[in-house]
Amino acid sequence: MSAIRQRASLLIRQARPQAVRNTRRYGSSHGHDHHHEHTVEEKLGTGFYLTAATLAGTWVVYKVSRPGKDGELSTFSKWLKEWADLHQTWETRNDLLAAAVEQAAQDKHLLLNAPRNRTHDLRFPEVFNTGSPFNVPAGHYVNIDKVVAHYQQQHLKEEERKAKKLAAAAQQ
Known part of the structure; x- marks a missing residue:
């Protein structure tokens, strides 16, 4: 029976009107406003900036794509034409550069495979007259x-010996 009694007393308490309590306020009721409300500055969000940029970009694209007065090409068409001309210029430069590199390679092979001078040039024959x-x-x-001729002959003999040695190594 105690469970029924507890339940009944709970219902009676809930049914009674609650007494109105006067709460004490410590705010600015007496003119002593020491605490100011904090102002919150909300910044513009990313969505605002994206919307503004989209609108501005759309307007710029519209203006650029419109043809000019008297049937002139649009600014966008002019930009595309300049870009194509620049591309053509680069193609021309690349072709000229490729031709120059090929010519340099041919010249290099020509110089490397040319017959060599058989004489040995002294840089300065006066080296024998030092003193x-x-x-x-x-x-x-x-x-x-006579001394210069002697050393030229010695150089030619040395070159012939090297050539014979290379020919013998190539035959093996």
């Missing part, structure tokens, strides 16, 4: 043409 230039009587320098 003190002081106290040398006039006409006492030796003619070095």
Whole structure:
């Protein structure tokens, strides 16, 4: 029976009107407004900027695609024509560059496969006449043409020996 009694008392409490309570406010009721309400500044969202950019972009595309006065090409058509001309210019440049590279390769092969000079040029034959230039009587320098010819012959013999050695290695 206690369960029935508890349930009945709960229903009676809920049925009674609640007493109105006066709550005390500590706000600005007496003119002492020390606390200001915080203002929240809401920024414009991403959607706003996307919408504005879409509208502006649509207007720009519309203006660019319209033909000019007196049947002129539209700005967009002019841009496309300039782009095609630029592409044509690059094609011409690339063709000229390819032709130059091919010519350089032909010249390189021509120079590498040309017959070589069989003589050995001395950079400065005066190397044989090094020595003190002081106290040398006039006409006492030796003619070095024979010495230059000797070393040229020695160089030719060395080149022939190398050529024979390469030919023998190629036959094996």
